[in-house]
Amino acid sequence: MKAYLTLLPYFRQYLRWYLVGSVALLVASGSQLLIPLFIRDAVDIIAFGDFTLQQLLRPLLFMMLAATAIVIGRLGWRFCIHGASRRIEGQLRSRLFSHLLRLSPAYYNRTSIGDLMARATNDMNAIRMASGMALVAAVDGVFMTIAILAILFAQAPQLAAYTIIPFPLITLFILSLGKIVGKLFRGVQDSFSQVSTQAQEVLSGISVVKSYAKQDRFIQRFADANWDYQQRNMRLVRIWGLFMPIITFLSGTTTLLLLRFGGEQVIIGSISPGTFVATLSYLQLLVWPMMGAGWLVNLIQRGAASLQRINEVLDTEPEICQPDNPRPLDTIEQIEIRNLNFHYSPQEPPVLQDISLTIPHGKTIGLLGRTGSGKSSLIQLLCRLYNPPPGTVLINGSDILQLDLQQLRARIGVVSQNSFLFSATLRDNIAFGVPGAPHPLLERVAGVATIDRDMQDFPRGWETPIGERGITLSGGQKQRTTIARALAVQPDVLIFDDALSAVDTETEENILERLFAERRGRTNIIISHRVSTLSHTDYIYVLDHGRILQHGTHRSLSRSAGLYRDIVLMQQLDRAHEDHPHHEDQQ
Structure with missing residues (x-):
C-alpha cells in the first residue's frame, strides 16, 4: 500500500471535493436506511387491520422524501468524487508524460513504447477507479455496516445476533482473497503491456512487414501475446467468479436464519410483522457492504499494482539533468x-x-x-x-x-x-x-x-x-x-x-x-x-x-x-x- 503515497498530494488538493462527495454519499446512504423503517410502519399498520389510507400517507410521504434525498445525494457524490478521481487521473498522466520527456535516450533503449503506453492508459484507468469508486465503496461500506448493525440490534437484539452469524466468515474470506487478486492483476497488466508492444511495433513498421511478406509471422507473435493476456485474465476471472457466488451464498444464509428465528418470534409476538420485513430489508442492504468489500479489495489491489508500475517510471531519475547553477550560453564560439x-x-x-x-x-x-x-x-x-x-x-x-x-x-x-x-x-x-x-x-x-x-x-x-x-x-x-x-x-x-x-x-x-x-x-x-x-x-x-x-x-x-x-x-x-x-x- 506504500504505492498510494504517490497520490497523497492529489488527495490533499481535492480534499474539499472528497469531503463534499462523502457528505453527499452519507446523505444518500442515510436516506436509504430510513426506507425500511417507513416500510415497517406501513406493514404494521396494515397487519393490525382496521386502518385508513390516511394512516398510510405519512410513511409513504416520508419514503418519497427519502427517495428524493437519495437521488440528490447520489448526484452529489458522483459529481464530486468521480470528478476528483478524473482530475487526479489527468494530472498524474500529465506528470508521467512530463517525466518521460525528461528521461534520456538510454531509458528508451531498454523500455518498450508499448509498455509505456499501457501504463499511461490501462494502469491510469485502474488508478482512477481506486481513487474514486474504491473510496465510495469504503465510506459507504463502513457507514452502512455500522448503521445497519446498530439498527438491527436496537430493534431486535436476539434476532440480530442469529442472522449476522455468516458475516464474519464473509469478512475473513474477502481478506484472504485480496492478496491473490493483487498478484494476479499485476500479471494481467504486465501481459497487456506485451500485447501493446507487439501491436505498436508491427503497426509502426507495417511497410517492412508487408514488403517481407511476414504478416503470418507477426500474426502468430501477436496471437501468442494475446493468448497469454487472455489466460492471465481468465485466472483472475476464475478467482473473481468463485468469489461472488460464495459471497452470495453466505449472504443468502442470513435470509434462512431470519426465516427460522424471525418467523418464530413473529408467531410468539416478540417482534411485529413490520419489524420482520424491516430486518429482511436491512439484511439485504447489509449484503452490499459485504460484497462491496470484495470489490473494494479488488479495486485497491488493482490500483496498487498499477501505481507500482507508474512509480517505476516516476522513480527513474533522469540521467541528463540541468546543473544546479547552470552557466548561460548566449552563443557557441568554439567546441x-x-x-x-x-x-x-x-x-x-x-x-x-x-x-x-x-x-x-x-x-x-x-x-x-x-x-x-x-x-x-x-x-x-x-x-x-x-x-x-x-x-x-x-x-x-x-x-x-x-x-x-x-x-x-x-x-x-x-x-x-x-x-x-x-x-x-x-x-x-x-x-x-x-x-x-x-x-x-x-x-x-x-x-x-x-x-x-x-x-x-x-x-x-x-x-x-x-x-x-x-x-x-x-x-x-x-x-x-x-x-x-x-x-x-x-x-x-x-x-x-x-x-x-x-x-x-x-x-x-x-x-x-x-x-x-x-x-x-x-x-x-x-x-x-x-x-x-x-x-x-x-x-x-x-x-x-x-x-x-x-x-x-x-x-x-x-x-x-x-x-x-x-x-x-x-x-x-x-x-x-x-x-x-x-x-x-x-x-
Whole structure:
C-alpha cells in the first residue's frame, strides 16, 4: 500500500471535493436506511387491520422524501468524487508524460513504447477507479455496516445476533482473497503491456512487414501475446467468479436464519410483522457492504499494482539533468574535445577512445568512418543526449556539463539519417523549432533544402498533412524536410548525421551549394560516407573503432595512405563503373 503515497498530494488538493462527495454519499446512504423503517410502519399498520389510507400517507410521504434525498445525494457524490478521481487521473498522466520527456535516450533503449503506453492508459484507468469508486465503496461500506448493525440490534437484539452469524466468515474470506487478486492483476497488466508492444511495433513498421511478406509471422507473435493476456485474465476471472457466488451464498444464509428465528418470534409476538420485513430489508442492504468489500479489495489491489508500475517510471531519475547553477550560453564560439573516453555502460566496451579535436567557430568539419566507428555517439555527446566524462567536452572553454541544457540544445541543430516527422502539415513540421516562423524564412530554408521544388506536387502545398512519421513523403523528401526544419532554427552549430543518404548526387550537390551559402560564417559538422560530400568541408576527422585514425583537409588526406584514401579510390572506381557499365564487356 506504500504505492498510494504517490497520490497523497492529489488527495490533499481535492480534499474539499472528497469531503463534499462523502457528505453527499452519507446523505444518500442515510436516506436509504430510513426506507425500511417507513416500510415497517406501513406493514404494521396494515397487519393490525382496521386502518385508513390516511394512516398510510405519512410513511409513504416520508419514503418519497427519502427517495428524493437519495437521488440528490447520489448526484452529489458522483459529481464530486468521480470528478476528483478524473482530475487526479489527468494530472498524474500529465506528470508521467512530463517525466518521460525528461528521461534520456538510454531509458528508451531498454523500455518498450508499448509498455509505456499501457501504463499511461490501462494502469491510469485502474488508478482512477481506486481513487474514486474504491473510496465510495469504503465510506459507504463502513457507514452502512455500522448503521445497519446498530439498527438491527436496537430493534431486535436476539434476532440480530442469529442472522449476522455468516458475516464474519464473509469478512475473513474477502481478506484472504485480496492478496491473490493483487498478484494476479499485476500479471494481467504486465501481459497487456506485451500485447501493446507487439501491436505498436508491427503497426509502426507495417511497410517492412508487408514488403517481407511476414504478416503470418507477426500474426502468430501477436496471437501468442494475446493468448497469454487472455489466460492471465481468465485466472483472475476464475478467482473473481468463485468469489461472488460464495459471497452470495453466505449472504443468502442470513435470509434462512431470519426465516427460522424471525418467523418464530413473529408467531410468539416478540417482534411485529413490520419489524420482520424491516430486518429482511436491512439484511439485504447489509449484503452490499459485504460484497462491496470484495470489490473494494479488488479495486485497491488493482490500483496498487498499477501505481507500482507508474512509480517505476516516476522513480527513474533522469540521467541528463540541468546543473544546479547552470552557466548561460548566449552563443557557441568554439567546441573542444579533450581525451574523451566514453562507453554506454560499464559492462560494454568503450565506443570512443582518446578523442581530442577542436572545432573553431565558423568552420565546417567533416567526420568519416565505418559503421560503428563512434561518429553518431560523438554527436549525441555534443548535444548532451548522454553525459560525457567531466572536463572532456568544452563549449567556449566551459565544461558542457555546467552549461544550461535548454540553451545548449537550442543552439545546435541536428539532421539525422533517420528522418522523424510529426503527423502535421508540411508547414508545421518545418516550423517545428520556431513556432509562428514568418513565411519568408520558411520559403528560404525550403529553398536551401530543395523541398520547394516538390511543393507543386503536394495537394495543398504548405498545408498538406504528411501523415504519421511523414508516411506520405519519399525518403528523400523526408530528409529534405528535416534539413529545412533544422535550418529554420538558425542554430549556431548545424550537424548533418549522414543526412543526405536518401538523395541523389545531383540533389546533394544543389543542397550543399545552397547550404554553405546560407551557413557562411557559422559552424557546421557533416557526417557522411560520401567523400564527395566531405570534400566541401574545411577539415576532416577519420574515425575507426572509436579512435581518430586520421585528420586533415580533403586534399591532404586524399594524398596520404590510409582509410580515407582507400575510400576515395573505392568511390572513384564505383563512379567510373557507373559511368561505363559495359566497358569490361566490350573488351
